[in-house]
Amino acid sequence: MSDAAPTQEPATEKAAPPGAGDGRPGAAPTIAPLESLPLATRDLSVAFGSHRVIEDVSIDFPEKTVTAIIGPSGCGKSTYLRALNRMHDNVRSAKVSGHAYLLGREILRGIDPVAVRRQVGMVFQRPNPFPTRSIRDNVLAGPKFVRGRIKRSERNEIVEDSLRAAGLWNEVKNRLRAPAGRLSGGQQQRLCIARALAVAPRVLLMDEPASALDPQSTARIEELMVELKDVVSIVVVTHNMQQARRVADFTAFITIEDEGEPGRLIEHGPTETIFDRPSHERTAAYVGGHFG
Numbered sequence: 001m002s003d004a005a006p007t008q009e010p011a012t013e014k015a016a017p018p019g020a021g022d023g024r025p026g027a028a029p030t031i032a033p034l035e036s037l038p039l040a041t042r043d044l045s046v047a048f049g050s051h052r053v054i055e056d057v058s059i060d061f062p063e064k065t066v067t068a069i070i071g072p073s074g075c076g077k078s079t080y081l082r083a084l085n086r087m088h089d090n091v092r093s094a095k096v097s098g099h100a101y102l103l104g105r106e107i108l109r110g111i112d113p114v115a116v117r118r119q120v121g122m123v124f125q126r127p128n129p130f131p132t133r134s135i136r137d138n139v140l141a142g143p144k145f146v147r148g149r150i151k152r153s154e155r156n157e158i159v160e161d162s163l164r165a166a167g168l169w170n171e172v173k174n175r176l177r178a179p180a181g182r183l184s185g186g187q188q189q190r191l192c193i194a195r196a197l198a199v200a201p202r203v204l205l206m207d208e209p210a211s212a213l214d215p216q217s218t219a220r221i222e223e224l225m226v227e228l229k230d231v232v233s234i235v236v237v238t239h240n241m242q243q244a245r246r247v248a249d250f251t252a253f254i255t256i257e258d259e260g261e262p263g264r265l266i267e268h269g270p271t272e273t274i275f276d277r278p279s280h281e282r283t284a285a286y287v288g289g290h291f292g
């Protein structure tokens with residue numbers, strides 16, 4: 001880990017010891033100790049004012065895996081994901097409760113959000129590079145922000161490694177100084193992935209990362225997720241069931257069961273189980289395309 005690693009002591013407060021879950025429906029079976037998990041949430045809830053959007057979501061995100069989060073529009077998937085890299089910090093009405101742990105360490109409070117984002121990167125639905133800045137500067141933006149000055153030789157290395165990891169190097173190596181805005185949408189999204197990877201995070205959160213892209217660019221992003229999981233644990237929100245089936249080792253299904261209720265985790269497990277042998281009727285209906 002680098003000098004940007006969190007410096008505070010680990011929070012003394014611990015989650016309930018992981019065991020056979022806590023008996024509630026939807027609680028995932030947890031075997032691994034929290035300390036060994038790149039990311040885990042326990043009873044994570046988010047409300048905006050009196051609007052409870054998501055409640056009591058407990059999911060483990062193991063190393064070298066892709067976890068897909070699926071569920072109907074508005075059930076709180078993005079809200080959940082955004083809590084994980086502290087994006088609700090600046091939303092005055094937002095109240096985030098429960099826990100999120102990175103290698104056993106609480107990241108929702110008692111730690112600088114920048115330190116969290118150094119370990120938990122985010123890629124959004126619409127590619128959002130800095131369009132007038134160069135491809136190279138886009139990749140270096142994160143490392144510069146987190147670490148300050150970086151030696152030239154190291155800068156070159158970060159740029160090449162990150163672009164290679166994002167499957168973009170060969171397409172852009174001869175025009176690193178060109179503005180990012182000139183790239184195609186799919187290339188811009190891979191640049192955003194390179195930018196996120198440049199700080200060597202433990203976890204990459206992706207919120208419908210391919211839904212604004214053409215089928216070929218989507219396929220590239222899906223391939224990338226599978227390749228990248230060896231170096232970074234991936235959590236991807238997707239409304240595309242086939243995509244979840246293709247890329248995800250685990251799938252979590254979130255939904256709003258009754259109008260006015262918050263979104264809750266209904267079921268979480270190996271992707272095959274969720275799609276082919278779900279335990280809950282709601283899950284079966286959703287993955288079978290009967291609602292949402």
Ligand SMILES: Nc1ncnc2c1ncn2[C@@H]1O[C@H](COP(=O)(O)OP(=O)(O)O)[C@@H](O)[C@H]1O
Binds near residue numbers: 072073076078080093
């Ligand atoms: N910043 C916010 N302020 C108020 N309400 C919000 C905010 N962000 C999301 N919401 C509400 O939370 C609910 C869930 O939204 P979202 O997490 O985007 O759902 P999903 O990603 O599953 O489609 C919606 O009703 C939305 O209006």
Ligand SMILES: [Mg+2]
Binds near residue numbers: 078
């Ligand atoms: Mg969303």
